[in-house]
Amino acid sequence: MRDDFLEIKNVTCGYPGGFMLNSLNLTLQKGAFAGIIGRNGSGKSTLFKSITGDIKLTGGSVKLDGISLSGLTLKERARRIATVPQFVETGPITVREHVLMGRVPWLSRFSYSYNKTDNEIAEKYINLTGLNKLSDNPLTGISGGELQLSAIASALTQEPSLLLLDEPTAHLDIHYQAMIMDMLYSLNRAEKLTVLMIIHDLNLAGEYCDYLVMMKDGKICADGTPEEVLSSRNIMDAFGADVLITPHPVTGRPVILRNPGNRPEQQTINDSMPGSVQLSYHGN
Amino acid sequence: MKYTLMLSISALLLVLSSLFSLVIGEVPFSLADVPSILSDPSSMEHGILTHIRIPRTILAMAIGGSLSLCGVILQGIYRNPLVEPYTLGISGGAAVGVTLAIVTGLAMKGIPLSFFGFAGALVTIFLVYTLSIRNNRMSTGKMLLIGVMIxxxxxxxxxxxxxxTNAEQLHGIIFWTMGSLNETDNTVVFTLLGISVVMLGVTILFAVPLNAMRLGEAKARHLGINTTVIIRILFIITSLMTGSCIAVAGIIGFVGLIMPHFSRLIIGTDYRVLLPSAFLNGAIFLIWCDILARIIISPNELPIGVITGIFGGITFIIILSSRRVKPRLA
Known part of the structure; x- marks a missing residue:
C-alpha cells in the first residue's frame, strides 16, 4: 500500500540469551494514532527500541516513509522520530532549555546556539503545553505531570514525523491524563503527526487510539480497531484478566471493567487463631 | 548578556591575578617597575621575573585551567559529581611511571621525570580505554570502576x-607526588599553555552534545548525538591533557574536583559558557594557591597540593553552606 508510513518487517532483535522479538511485522499508516498494549515484559519497549535504534536488529527491517532506518545516521533518525521515555530524566536545567533541546538534531555540526526559528518553535510548544509560566523553573522543581509535559514539548520541538511515547500517562492524575491525551489527539488530527504509544490504561487506549496492537511473549497477538482488539477474550489471553466490555455511554467506544467475580474475597480473621489471616477465593 | 559579563569578569580577574603573582614574593616589585626590569637582562630582578615568576604564573594558569576543564567535562560525561581528572587512574599510572624511574635509577640518566610520568599516564589511558570497550560499546559505569581500580x-x-627503596629516593617520590610548579623551562611552560588553550577551543565545539548529555546518554542519542563517539573523543582529550599536566607538575589535587562545582554555582550548567568559565576559574584558583604557597612561610615554600586542598576545600565549604545554594551537580 502506498500509504504505509512505518513498516516493521520480520524484525528480530533482543538481548543475548534473554528476551527476543521474533520476526515481528507491523504497519502504520501516516497520521495514525496507535497504541501498543500488553503485559509488562511482553516486548513493547523492545519494539520501541527497534524503532529508535537503541537495540540492534539481528533480522528484518524498519522503514519510515519508505526509507530504511538502519541506513540513517542518529541525527537523520532524530529529525524523523522523537521519543518520550517512560521515565523522564531530570537535571539542573530549565524547562525552556529542556524544550529547546528538541532542536539539537536540526543544528548544523558544531553550531553553538539556537537561532530565531528554533526559539519560536520551542516557544510554540511551551505555550501549547501550558508551561509558559514555568519555563524558567528548573526541571528538578516541577511536578511529575509538568515534567511529562516538558518532555512532550521537547519531543514536539524536534518536529518529528513519528512520535513515540512510552506510557505517557502513567503515574499521572486524571487531569493530566486527559490533558496530555487530548493534546496529542488534536496534534495528530491537525498536523497529521503519526503517534505510537505504549499504554497500560486500556480505557484510555480504547478511547483515543484508532489502531491498537496487542502483544504477548514478544509477538503481536491481536491488532486492529479498539473494538476489534479490546474483546474480553483477547484481554484474558494477553493479560490473564477477566473483564467485561461495555460501550461508552457517550462515545460508544469500548470501556473495560474488571469482572469482580474472580476477585479474592474479603479477608477473614480466623477467631480460633488470633492474628492469622486466611484468604479464600471464589471458584477454586 | 549576563554570561558575557560573568566571563569577562573572570577573564579580568585572571589578568589581575597573574600580574599580582608576578610582583609578589620574597623580593617584591612594584608593578610600574616591571617594564624596566624586563628591559634590563643583567639585573637580579630580571632573572627572578623571567626564570621564576613568569613560568610559574603561566604554568599555574595552564594547569589550573586544564584540570578544571577536564573535571567539568568528565563530571558531565559520567554524570557523577565526584569524578575528577585523577579518578580514571591517570595520576596513579603517572606516579607508577615516576616511581619506577626513580627507584631503578633511570631518572638519573638525564631523561626528565616528566617523560616517565607521561608514559605511565599513557599506559593507564590505554588500559582503561581498551578494558572498558566491549562489542564496540563503551560503558561509562564500567569505565569509571576500572579507572578507580587501576x-x-x-x-x-x-x-x-x-x-x-632508600630514604633519598623516597624523598624524591614524595615530593613529586605533592606536585610543584617549579618548572623553569619556558618552552615547556608556554607549550602547555598553548595546548590547554587550544584544547579549550576544541572542547567548546562539543558543548551542544555535552548539554544534551545532561539528561542522560539515552536522551542525547534520541536527539541524534552519537554519544559513544563523543565520550571516546572527550575521554582521550581530557586524559592526554591530564597526563601532560601531571607530567610537568606532578599531582596537584582538588582543582579538577572543586573548580567545576564552583563554576556551576556561579554560571550554571550550560556547557557553552561553563567550559570557558571552568577554565578561567581554575586558572585563577591555582595562581592564588601558588601565591599563598610562596608567601605563607616565605622564604620557604609550601607544596602547592597542600594549599589547593586546605584553602580550596575550606573556601568551597564556606560558599556552599553560606549561600544556601543547592549544589548544581553534573
Whole structure:
C-alpha cells in the first residue's frame, strides 16, 4: 500500500540469551494514532527500541516513509522520530532549555546556539503545553505531570514525523491524563503527526487510539480497531484478566471493567487463631 | 548578556591575578617597575621575573585551567559529581611511571621525570580505554570502576616500590607526588599553555552534545548525538591533557574536583559558557594557591597540593553552606 508510513518487517532483535522479538511485522499508516498494549515484559519497549535504534536488529527491517532506518545516521533518525521515555530524566536545567533541546538534531555540526526559528518553535510548544509560566523553573522543581509535559514539548520541538511515547500517562492524575491525551489527539488530527504509544490504561487506549496492537511473549497477538482488539477474550489471553466490555455511554467506544467475580474475597480473621489471616477465593 | 559579563569578569580577574603573582614574593616589585626590569637582562630582578615568576604564573594558569576543564567535562560525561581528572587512574599510572624511574635509577640518566610520568599516564589511558570497550560499546559505569581500580592498584604498586627503596629516593617520590610548579623551562611552560588553550577551543565545539548529555546518554542519542563517539573523543582529550599536566607538575589535587562545582554555582550548567568559565576559574584558583604557597612561610615554600586542598576545600565549604545554594551537580 502506498500509504504505509512505518513498516516493521520480520524484525528480530533482543538481548543475548534473554528476551527476543521474533520476526515481528507491523504497519502504520501516516497520521495514525496507535497504541501498543500488553503485559509488562511482553516486548513493547523492545519494539520501541527497534524503532529508535537503541537495540540492534539481528533480522528484518524498519522503514519510515519508505526509507530504511538502519541506513540513517542518529541525527537523520532524530529529525524523523522523537521519543518520550517512560521515565523522564531530570537535571539542573530549565524547562525552556529542556524544550529547546528538541532542536539539537536540526543544528548544523558544531553550531553553538539556537537561532530565531528554533526559539519560536520551542516557544510554540511551551505555550501549547501550558508551561509558559514555568519555563524558567528548573526541571528538578516541577511536578511529575509538568515534567511529562516538558518532555512532550521537547519531543514536539524536534518536529518529528513519528512520535513515540512510552506510557505517557502513567503515574499521572486524571487531569493530566486527559490533558496530555487530548493534546496529542488534536496534534495528530491537525498536523497529521503519526503517534505510537505504549499504554497500560486500556480505557484510555480504547478511547483515543484508532489502531491498537496487542502483544504477548514478544509477538503481536491481536491488532486492529479498539473494538476489534479490546474483546474480553483477547484481554484474558494477553493479560490473564477477566473483564467485561461495555460501550461508552457517550462515545460508544469500548470501556473495560474488571469482572469482580474472580476477585479474592474479603479477608477473614480466623477467631480460633488470633492474628492469622486466611484468604479464600471464589471458584477454586 | 549576563554570561558575557560573568566571563569577562573572570577573564579580568585572571589578568589581575597573574600580574599580582608576578610582583609578589620574597623580593617584591612594584608593578610600574616591571617594564624596566624586563628591559634590563643583567639585573637580579630580571632573572627572578623571567626564570621564576613568569613560568610559574603561566604554568599555574595552564594547569589550573586544564584540570578544571577536564573535571567539568568528565563530571558531565559520567554524570557523577565526584569524578575528577585523577579518578580514571591517570595520576596513579603517572606516579607508577615516576616511581619506577626513580627507584631503578633511570631518572638519573638525564631523561626528565616528566617523560616517565607521561608514559605511565599513557599506559593507564590505554588500559582503561581498551578494558572498558566491549562489542564496540563503551560503558561509562564500567569505565569509571576500572579507572578507580587501576588507581588503587597503582597506589599499592607505588607503596611497594617505596618500601623497597632508600630514604633519598623516597624523598624524591614524595615530593613529586605533592606536585610543584617549579618548572623553569619556558618552552615547556608556554607549550602547555598553548595546548590547554587550544584544547579549550576544541572542547567548546562539543558543548551542544555535552548539554544534551545532561539528561542522560539515552536522551542525547534520541536527539541524534552519537554519544559513544563523543565520550571516546572527550575521554582521550581530557586524559592526554591530564597526563601532560601531571607530567610537568606532578599531582596537584582538588582543582579538577572543586573548580567545576564552583563554576556551576556561579554560571550554571550550560556547557557553552561553563567550559570557558571552568577554565578561567581554575586558572585563577591555582595562581592564588601558588601565591599563598610562596608567601605563607616565605622564604620557604609550601607544596602547592597542600594549599589547593586546605584553602580550596575550606573556601568551597564556606560558599556552599553560606549561600544556601543547592549544589548544581553534573
Amino acid at each position: 588507581s588503587f592498584i597503582s597506589s599499592s604498586v607505588v607503596m611497594l616500590l617505596m618500601s623497597l
